[in-house]
Amino acid sequence: MIQPNPELLQAPSLIANQGLQSSIAIEVRHLSVTFPNGNGGLRAVEDISFCIEEQEFVCVLGPSGSGKSTLLRVLAGLLPPTSGEVYFCGQPLKEPRREIGFVFQKANLMPWRTVLQNILLPLELQNVPNGEARQRAMELIDLVGLRGFEDTLPRDLSGGMAQRVAIARALVHDPQVLLLDEPFGGLDALTRERMGDELLRIWQARRKTVVMVTHSIPEAIYLSDRVLVFTPRPGRLRLDLPVYLPRPRNDEIRYSPAFGELAKCLRAEIG
Ligand code: ADP
Ligand code: MG
Numbered sequence: 001m002i003q004p005n006p007e008l009l010q011a012p013s014l015i016a017n018q019g020l021q022s023s024i025a026i027e028v029r030h031l032s033v034t035f036p037n038g039n040g041g042l043r044a045v046e047d048i049s050f051c052i053e054e055q056e057f058v059c060v061l062g063p064s065g066s067g068k069s070t071l072l073r074v075l076a077g078l079l080p081p082t083s084g085e086v087y088f089c090g091q092p093l094k095e096p097r098r099e100i101g102f103v104f105q106k107a108n109l110m111p112w113r114t115v116l117q118n119i120l121l122p123l124e125l126q127n128v129p130n131g132e133a134r135q136r137a138m139e140l141i142d143l144v145g146l147r148g149f150e151d152t153l154p155r156d157l158s159g160g161m162a163q164r165v166a167i168a169r170a171l172v173h174d175p176q177v178l179l180l181d182e183p184f185g186g187l188d189a190l191t192r193e194r195m196g197d198e199l200l201r202i203w204q205a206r207r208k209t210v211v212m213v214t215h216s217i218p219e220a221i222y223l224s225d226r227v228l229v230f231t232p233r234p235g236r237l238r239l240d241l242p243v244y245l246p247r248p249r250n251d252e253i254r255y256s257p258a259f260g261e262l263a264k265c266l267r268a269e270i271g
Contacts (some may be wrong), residue, residue: 025177026052026075027210031084033070043234044070050240057203057210059220062230068213072181075211077103081264088196101170107162109154116150119168140168143202160191180212195222200249217266221259222249229269239269
């Protein structure tokens, strides 16, 4: 296993999370998931253990089919572990919870609903009173930079805009944890970078815990406090790499020696 230059693993004084009380938002203990396939079962993830602190931004990297989406579905409470345990704020996670929001690669908006109506949906399901729901949805529309598009239908949105709506919808009931499964996978490179900055801005404004699956090494480094790397299937935790780059992050950082060193290290691990 290649390790980056040890100097890069020392936390500089500019870390955003510095000084915050740390407490564990998510704990995964010896998680394995096997899918039935009529042939002894297909093991998707195997014996994964890690903790994620509140307000941490963690990216999950790994080859296709290594169980990243499976892990995220378990963290969302959508899929029970075959063995092992998952805890959310110290409580066993048994089912989906309001405190955990989820964004998929495809925005999955309802085509007949406007931007505002799509974002209102989770609040309608919770019977939040109309006035309050509308106010919260409009705040989110501002936060994701879609003011002026409230009444637009999904067919008239670009891919990046649709993903912003999906992020706003996942945040509207103010979940503590945001899980994102390759949310920018369908976007062109520049839009993707801009969406990354947008997500960091939202994360910083709302102080969420974020777990995001991505295929992109630079994206993982640019965004996160830590990168978890999976092995090929069955996914095991191959590396848990802290990213001690200063925040707020900006384009300059992509060209820094520390960034290059981390990218090299991750590239070598993924193969
Ligand atoms: P990744 O997101 O890393 O590409 P996935 O978690 O989607 O990987 O899948 C891991 C493995 O589990 C793959 O081999 C996939 O085919 C299999 N798998 C995922 N979901 C199911 C399911 N519902 N039923 C059977 N096999 C599944
Ligand atoms: Mg996946």
